[in-house]
Amino acid sequence: xxxxxDTNAVIAMxxxxxxxxxxxxxxxxxxxxxxxxxxxxxxxYGAFRSRRADxxxxxxxxxxxxxxxxxxxxxxxxxxxxxxxxxxxxxxxxYDILIAGQSVARNLVLVTHNxxxxxxxxxxxxLIWQLSRxxxxxxxxxxxxxxxx
Numbered sequence: 001x002x003x004x005x006d007t008n009a010v011i012a013m014x015x016x017x018x019x020x021x022x023x024x025x026x027x028x029x030x031x032x033x034x035x036x037x038x039x040x041x042x043x044x045y046g047a048f049r050s051r052r053a054d055x056x057x058x059x060x061x062x063x064x065x066x067x068x069x070x071x072x073x074x075x076x077x078x079x080x081x082x083x084x085x086x087x088x089x090x091x092x093x094x095y096d097i098l099i100a101g102q103s104v105a106r107n108l109v110l111v112t113h114n115x116x117x118x119x120x121x122x123x124x125x126x127l128i129w130q131l132s133r134x135x136x137x138x139x140x141x142x143x144x145x146x147x148x149x
Contacts, residue, residue, distance in 0.1 A: 001106070004035070004099070005025075005111050007039045033111075035068070078097050082101075103124055103125070110125065
């Protein structure tokens with residue numbers, strides 16, 4: 001595993017199958033890209049709140065990315081990051097802290113467009129796969145996001 005996708009990267013892929021994140025994910029081996037259980041939570045929350053909840057929940061259910069469960073070391077790293085940021089008066093959102101902690105604990109590159117918050121997290125290796133605005137090309141199938149080799 002090499003990459004951990006942030007919520008905004010997954011949403012960009014769901015909205016536009018030709019977005020940069022979607023195209024980049026297709027270049028990676030299936031096992032190299034995952035999402036956090038925290039990201040899965042954020043995706044389900046958004047899906048359940050949407051006007052077309054059944055449709056959006058089905059899209060999230062059908063995602064083919066491995067989901068990394070949040071464990072003790074992830075919690076330890078998230079706690080250290082939160083304490084560091086709080087001491088400096090520069091905290092970030094609670095879910096972002098958990099995602100950052102998991103990325104640091106597992107030495108994964110976080111793929112995000114949210115550099116404003118994540119750049120403050122010490123030890124985090126981040127990467128921006130430029131997120132394009134949703135276009136005419138719509139997401140058709142979760143299996144379109146990863147080419148299995």
